[in-house]
Amino acid sequence: MKQCLWIVLLVTIVAVGAQPTAELLRYFQDPNPQITLRPKITTADRIASHGYPAETHEVVTEDGYILTVFRIPYSHKLQNQNAQRPIVLIQHGLFSCSDAWMCIGPETDLGFLMADAGYEVWFGNARGTTYGRKHVSRSTNHPYFWRFSWHEIGNYDIAAIIDYALATNGQGQKSLHYVGHSQGTTVFFALMSSRPEYNAKIKTAHMLAPVAFMSNMSDKLVRALSPYLGHHNTYAAFFKDQEFIPHNELFSKLLYNACAPHSKFRALCNMMAYLGEGVMDNVDFGLINNWNMSAIPTLMSSHPGGCSTNQICHYMQEQQSGCFCLYDHGKTKNMQVYGQPTPPDYPVEKITCEVHLWYGDNDTMAAVEDVERLAEKLPNRVMHHMEDPTWAHADFAWHKEVRQFINDPIVEIINNYENNM
Numbered sequence: 001m002k003q004c005l006w007i008v009l010l011v012t013i014v015a016v017g018a019q020p021t022a023e024l025l026r027y028f029q030d031p032n033p034q035i036t037l038r039p040k041i042t043t044a045d046r047i048a049s050h051g052y053p054a055e056t057h058e059v060v061t062e063d064g065y066i067l068t069v070f071r072i073p074y075s076h077k078l079q080n081q082n083a084q085r086p087i088v089l090i091q092h093g094l095f096s097c098s099d100a101w102m103c104i105g106p107e108t109d110l111g112f113l114m115a116d117a118g119y120e121v122w123f124g125n126a127r128g129t130t131y132g133r134k135h136v137s138r139s140t141n142h143p144y145f146w147r148f149s150w151h152e153i154g155n156y157d158i159a160a161i162i163d164y165a166l167a168t169n170g171q172g173q174k175s176l177h178y179v180g181h182s183q184g185t186t187v188f189f190a191l192m193s194s195r196p197e198y199n200a201k202i203k204t205a206h207m208l209a210p211v212a213f214m215s216n217m218s219d220k221l222v223r224a225l226s227p228y229l230g231h232h233n234t235y236a237a238f239f240k241d242q243e244f245i246p247h248n249e250l251f252s253k254l255l256y257n258a259c260a261p262h263s264k265f266r267a268l269c270n271m272m273a274y275l276g277e278g279v280m281d282n283v284d285f286g287l288i289n290n291w292n293m294s295a296i297p298t299l300m301s302s303h304p305g306g307c308s309t310n311q312i313c314h315y316m317q318e319q320q321s322g323c324f325c326l327y328d329h330g331k332t333k334n335m336q337v338y339g340q341p342t343p344p345d346y347p348v349e350k351i352t353c354e355v356h357l358w359y360g361d362n363d364t365m366a367a368v369e370d371v372e373r374l375a376e377k378l379p380n381r382v383m384h385h386m387e388d389p390t391w392a393h394a395d396f397a398w399h400k401e402v403r404q405f406i407n408d409p410i411v412e413i414i415n416n417y418e419n420n421m
Contacts, residue, residue, distance in 0.1 A: 040301070043070040043123055043131070046102040051076050052115060058134075059164045061156040065127040066134035069161055070098055071168070072111060072121040085120040086203070086418055087165055087173060091158065093182030093209075093397075094150075094315075097130050097305030098123035100181075103295035103398055110179065110407045117411050119177075120169060124161045126153045126187070128243070129305040143241045149314040149327050150183055154190030162201055177414050178205045181397050182365065183311070185210040189324070189374075192351040202353035204417050206410050208396035209366045210357050212348065212374045214319040216367035222319060230316030232330035244309045290390060295398040324348065324374070348377045356413065358384040358406065360391030384409070 047054035047070065055071040074081040090111055092100050101123055106112035111121045125131035127148060138145040166173055180188050185207040192199055217223075228235040310327070317328050326343040328334065334341055355378055359371040368385075375381050386405065396406055 042068075043098040043102060046099065046298070047072055047111075050106045050112065052106070052112065053081075057164065057168065059157075059160050060136065061127070061160045063152070063156050064136040064138070065132060065157065066136065067125050067127065067157060067161065068131035068134075069125055069164070070123040071165075072115045074120065075115040075118070077116055078118060080118055083118065084171060085118060085169070086414075087122065087169055087176035088114045088119045088414065089122045089124055089161065089165055089176055089178050090114075091124040091178070091180040091184035091187065092126070092129075092305065093180075093184050094307060094311060095304040096181075096183075097302065098125050099130075099298060099302035099305070100397060103298040104402070105294065108403045108407065110410065113403070113407050113411055114414070117415060119414070122161065122165045124158065124184075125305075126150075126157050126183075126307075128307045128311075130302070131305075132157075133306070140243065146243055146308040147241050147310065148308055149310040150187050151190050151194075151314070151326055153183075153311075154187030155194055158187050158191050159195060159198060162198065166201065175201045175203050177203050177417075179208065179410065180206070181208040182211055182393065184208075186212060186315075189348055189351065190346060192353065193346040193348045196350040196352070199351060199353040204354045204356065204414060206356045206358065206413075208358045208406065209363055209393050210359060210371055210374065211315075211366050212318075212324040212346075213322070213370040214315065214365075214367075215322040215373075216369040217319060217365055218367065219364040222316060222365075226316040226319045229313050230318075230320035232328055236313050239309050240313055242309050244307050244312060245304050290392065290395050291398050291400060299398075348374065349379060351378055352380055354417075355381045356384060356410075357381055358386070358396060360386035360395065361389045362392045365393045 041049075042056065044054040044056045052072050053074060053076060055073060057069050057071060059067045059069055061067065074083075074085060088111075090098075090101055092098060101109055101111050103109065106116075111123060114121045128146065133140050135145055140146075162176065162178075165176060178188060188205060188207065189210075189212050192202070192205075214222075229239055230236075314327050318324060321328075323343075323345055325345045326338065328343045329337060331341040334343060338344055357371055357375055357378075359366055359368060361368060375383060388405075391399070395402070399405070
């Protein structure tokens with residue numbers, strides 16, 4: 001255990017060029033250190049820590065994946081458990097999980113604001129994440145477990161979570177409000193165009209940093225790798241059907257303990273955050289000084305959330321083809337699966353529910369031109385362009401002014417919808 005901690009510390013120090021604090025040095029020089037790792041907490045634990053009622057549910061998809069999702073059934077401030085509570089479903093992005101919506105606190109995070117506005121709030125999780133590593137018959141050690149992309153997440157996972165939330169509510173509700181960030185928008189577009197009957201189950205949809213068409217995206221890493229992984233070739237064949245950044249429970253617990261309040265290893269967490277800043281700079285993820293820094297400990301202790309390499313390949317195919325289409329399996333298998341040599345486009349014109357597109361100029365994953373191209377095809381869309389020219393991809397979740405510019409406006413739009421029903 002002590003050797004593992006030394007390795008983590010030294011790698012971090014070398015990577016960021018930082019000096020460990022005297023407190024950390026003294027601790028590691030202790031010949032008999034006492035290390036007790038607290039178990040990693042869940043989204044439900046994070047909800048309950050703020051006094052809200054929290055529930056954990058398991059949702060089984062049509063193809064056998066078992067997803068853990070979380071629910072705030074009502075607000076302890078309102079005590080509205082016996083009142084009519086419209087449903088809001090919030091879905092995370094790629095490499096993320098439901099913990100992403102717990103990062104800043106109940107005075108800012110969207111889920112808590114929605115609960116305090118009188119709504120029942122659900123936090124979804126996709127297959128392959130920390131909360132989506134179960135299947136009725138497959139082990140995560142088998143490559144078939146990872147043989148999915150974001151198409152399956154939309155077509156099966158989101159559909160199952162919507163149906164489960166509506167059924168569990170117990171108030172006879174037939175539709176809900178949806179909020180998605182990044183991949184959480186892609187899976188929504190995939191579901192609503194592939195299974196258009198689900199449009200009737202959506203009241204309003206809020207797409208934060210919407211990703212569909214990707215021709216104009218400027219992310220350096222994606223553009224560098226897409227020519228290799230965005231085609232049906234040898235590179236993609238070696239990369240696909242496996243877990244991306246395999247989950248390590250020990251490392252996950254180490255990060256959680258290091259980033260916990262009053263932790264002896266808080267300096268280590270801060271060093272990792274600075275390392276993360278360097279990574280973000282390299283992939284054009286955004287400006288770190290735009291962020292609410294209180295989000296860092298939760299992000300560090302719960303991310304990456306896990307995914308399949310196929311999800312990454314699928315996005316890179318989109319960037320190379322310039323289309324918003326299903327997964328490209330190669331000509332032979334495409335003929336078997338789709339009845340044509342190339343994957344079909346998603347018929348996004350079938351998305352008839354009320355779709356709000358929230359987008360910004362500095363988003364290197366969701367370029368303005370690509371969002372506008374998508375908007376032209378959506379029959380019922382509302383545009384929300386961010387005025388701040390520095391507003392980037394991750395800012396839609398963790399910007400220091402996210403409540404003012406994103407969360408409060410979403411609450412207001414949803415309230416107006418409910419009041420006018």
